[in-house]
Amino acid sequence: MRRWSLGAGRFAVTAVPALWLLLFFAVPFLIVLKISVSGMRLGMPPYEPLITWASSLVFELRVHLDHYAFLWQDPLYRNAWLNSLQVAAVSTLLCLLLGYPLAWGIARATPAWRNLLLLLIMLPFWTSFLLRVYAWLGILKNNGLINNTLLALGVIDRPIVMLQTDFAVYLGIVYSYLPFMVLPLYAAIEKLDQTLLEAAADLGCRPFRAFLAVTLPLTWGGIVAGSLLVFIPAVGEFVIPALLGGPDSLMIGRVLWEEFFNNRDWPVASAVAIAMLLLLVLPIVVFQHVQGRTPVVR
Amino acid sequence: MHCAKHYGLLTAAVISLAGCGGKEESAPVPVAEAKELRVYNWSDYIAEDTIANFEQQSGIKVTYDVFDSNEVLETKLLAGRTGYDVVVPSANFLERQIQAGVFMQLDPAKLPNLGNMDPEIMARVAQHDPGNAHAVPYLWGTTGIGYNPDKVKAALRVDAITSWAQILDPASAAKLAQCGLTLLDAPSEVVDSALIFLGRDPNSEAAEDLAAAEELLQKIRPHVRYYHSSQYINDLATGEICVALGWSGDVLQARDRGAEAETPVNVAYSIPSEGAIMWFDMLAIPADAPHPGNAHAFINFVMDPQVIAGVSNYVSYANGNAASVALLSDDVRHDASVYPTAEVAARLHPHLAESQEYSRELNRAWTRIRTGQ
Numbered sequence: 001m002r003r004w005s006l007g008a009g010r011f012a013v014t015a016v017p018a019l020w021l022l023l024f025f026a027v028p029f030l031i032v033l034k035i036s037v038s039g040m041r042l043g044m045p046p047y048e049p050l051i052t053w054a055s056s057l058v059f060e061l062r063v064h065l066d067h068y069a070f071l072w073q074d075p076l077y078r079n080a081w082l083n084s085l086q087v088a089a090v091s092t093l094l095c096l097l098l099g100y101p102l103a104w105g106i107a108r109a110t111p112a113w114r115n116l117l118l119l120l121i122m123l124p125f126w127t128s129f130l131l132r133v134y135a136w137l138g139i140l141k142n143n144g145l146i147n148n149t150l151l152a153l154g155v156i157d158r159p160i161v162m163l164q165t166d167f168a169v170y171l172g173i174v175y176s177y178l179p180f181m182v183l184p185l186y187a188a189i190e191k192l193d194q195t196l197l198e199a200a201a202d203l204g205c206r207p208f209r210a211f212l213a214v215t216l217p218l219t220w221g222g223i224v225a226g227s228l229l230v231f232i233p234a235v236g237e238f239v240i241p242a243l244l245g246g247p248d249s250l251m252i253g254r255v256l257w258e259e260f261f262n263n264r265d266w267p268v269a270s271a272v273a274i275a276m277l278l279l280l281v282l283p284i285v286v287f288q289h290v291q292g293r294t295p296v297v298r
Numbered sequence: 299m300h301c302a303k304h305y306g307l308l309t310a311a312v313i314s315l316a317g318c319g320g321k322e323e324s325a326p327v328p329v330a331e332a333k334e335l336r337v338y339n340w341s342d343y344i345a346e347d348t349i350a351n352f353e354q355q356s357g358i359k360v361t362y363d364v365f366d367s368n369e370v371l372e373t374k375l376l377a378g379r380t381g382y383d384v385v386v387p388s389a390n391f392l393e394r395q396i397q398a399g400v401f402m403q404l405d406p407a408k409l410p411n412l413g414n415m416d417p418e419i420m421a422r423v424a425q426h427d428p429g430n431a432h433a434v435p436y437l438w439g440t441t442g443i444g445y446n447p448d449k450v451k452a453a454l455r456v457d458a459i460t461s462w463a464q465i466l467d468p469a470s471a472a473k474l475a476q477c478g479l480t481l482l483d484a485p486s487e488v489v490d491s492a493l494i495f496l497g498r499d500p501n502s503e504a505a506e507d508l509a510a511a512e513e514l515l516q517k518i519r520p521h522v523r524y525y526h527s528s529q530y531i532n533d534l535a536t537g538e539i540c541v542a543l544g545w546s547g548d549v550l551q552a553r554d555r556g557a558e559a560e561t562p563v564n565v566a567y568s569i570p571s572e573g574a575i576m577w578f579d580m581l582a583i584p585a586d587a588p589h590p591g592n593a594h595a596f597i598n599f600v601m602d603p604q605v606i607a608g609v610s611n612y613v614s615y616a617n618g619n620a621a622s623v624a625l626l627s628d629d630v631r632h633d634a635s636v637y638p639t640a641e642v643a644a645r646l647h648p649h650l651a652e653s654q655e656y657s658r659e660l661n662r663a664w665t666r667i668r669t670g671q
Contacts, residue, residue, distance in 0.1 A: 042394065042397055043376075045377060074662075076662070164524050246524065248668070249669075261369035261370065262485070262661045264373070264376070264654075
């Protein structure tokens with residue numbers, strides 16, 4: 001009897017997220033998958049039905065796989081994909097390098113300071129993401145805050161072009177996603193038992209070696225969680241490169257937008273989305289699986 | 299008020315009759331329309347008091363939303379059930395959307411103000427909408443060159459920009475790079491403008507024409523600051539850039555903003571001597587609009603000479619309403635960049651809809667141009 005109620009309780013607890021995933025991930029995914037194998041047409045909606053009923057029993061199923069073949073043939077999609085991966089990887093690394101010391105500092109601050117600092121990390125979320133990216137436009141532009149200050153101080157005699165460059169894209173992404181890196185890192189570092197480091201020091205371990213041997217493995221979970229939270233949305237990022245990036249910043253989010261809006265080709269746009277998801281999620285699932293089996297403890 | 303209500307009922311009855319016979323009306327029509335209307339128009343594209351005046355006159359409550367690109371509007375329309383009663387696509391987009399079955403046919407009996415429209419403009423838009431069956435022109439403009447005369451004089455040693463060569467010729471574009479040259483992020487309008495400069499037909503859809511335009515645009519690419527369809531308004535007005543391939547009314551809005559600035563910035567607009575693309579934004583009613591009767595009433599209201607003159611005076615775009623010309627303010631009516639002279643108007647090309655195949659080729663070429671690969 002006890003076992004049964006435990007099972008029912010477990011079921012109830014997992015049913016909510018499962019239902020959530022079904023409604024907001026599986027169903028939309030299947031709709032997009034369906035459109036990606038439909039034929040294109042000029043009409044409402046702009047794709048052909050997958051199944052046409054000839055009578056109540058006979059139906060015709062037309063599956064178009066040529067959209068996927070098309071993605072493979074045109075180097076545009078591969079280049080955009082690789083470029084997105086590169087931008088996301090560099091941004092994630094920068095977030096990690098900035099975020100780790102930040103999270104460390106917060107976790108080691110006095111409780112009163114800690115709450116204040118955490119609040120400051122989360123404070124930007126109270127302003128719309130879009131507005132914050134627009135604010136960078138005002139800061140970076142040729143007669144913006146930075147250039148005008150430097151010009152007034154006489155440091156430079158001609159504005160530095162910062163907007164519409166890769167620099168601005170990286171700055172925008174790192175700025176926007178840094179909290180997603182800091183919060184999981186903070187949670188991991190905060191749980192770290194300080195006495196372990198003292199023990200390492202007592203045993204003659206230098207601080208840097210102690211960091212590598214003790215701190216890093218014990219906060220590895222936070223590093224992975226933070227990196228995934230930054231990396232995954234950064235790959236598909238559309239707004240930041242569109243507003244801050246130069247014309248040559250070719251990212252998969254932009255390509256997807258163009259397929260959907262400019263080419264009005266919903267099937268190819270859906271194929272891009274599905275391919276992007278598979279290429280992104282499968283390696284991560286494999287990675288998580290491997291991570292789960294081999295705990296990183298030396 | 300009572301009268302207006304009666305009118306609403308009558309409208310609904312007529313519409314449902316038309317619905318039985320018409321081929322394009324599939325949406326069920328309610329017996330009586332609520333006194334509501336949802337309008338979806340371009341941003342910064344109406345006078346401040348237009349909507350309020352309509353509400354006051356008709357007793358219909360208007361929900362007014364804005365968009366900033368034809369692509370966004372089109373995607374919503376093709377997905378269907380937008381809930382909008384009046385939308386304002388450009389004619390080249392409208393042409394294709396009519397083929398997709400997006401719009402209902404207008405009922406001329408409910409648009410008595412149609413008589414105010416300029417027959418020449420109606421003939422031009424009939425190239426997109428045969429017989430003017432689905433839409434009436436709202437405002438129109440050209441795609442030309444906005445520039446800062448002071449900075450251009452310093453860079454090119456000329457008083458005014460008069461030719462596409464001054465921004466599309468690589469040697470000249472190189473001289474403008476430092477003060478800031480920008481292009482619209484609108485593939486067909488930039489490529490069409492390049493084709494006009496090259497003396498080719500912008501609507502040919504020929505592969506060699508597209509290739510020639512691409513080669514030219516690739517050459518000036520290193521000198522282009524950015525490709526964007528609205529940012530140049532602000533940047534021209536603040537002097538952040540000196541030349542923009544842009545839309546007439548937008549450049550004129552930049553001119554007004556620049557003149558009002560603390561340190562005034564000069565901005566001018568040019569329709570180059572080789573000619574330019576002329577485009578129309580059209581008022582149309584989606585086939586599944588919830589309030590088609592109110593939508594007709596709104597379109598008829600906008601065709602009132604007084605109303606549309608107020609809009610043109612406010613946004614610096616020309617309209618297609620012959621009866622409104624006398625009511626325009628002098629600086630709009632006599633501004634050749636708003637109402638081009640007959641000689642210039644003869645060199646304006648229509649912007650016809652592209653086939654799906656050409657559209658894909660064009661957008662692919664545009665990505666190569668923008669990214670340089």
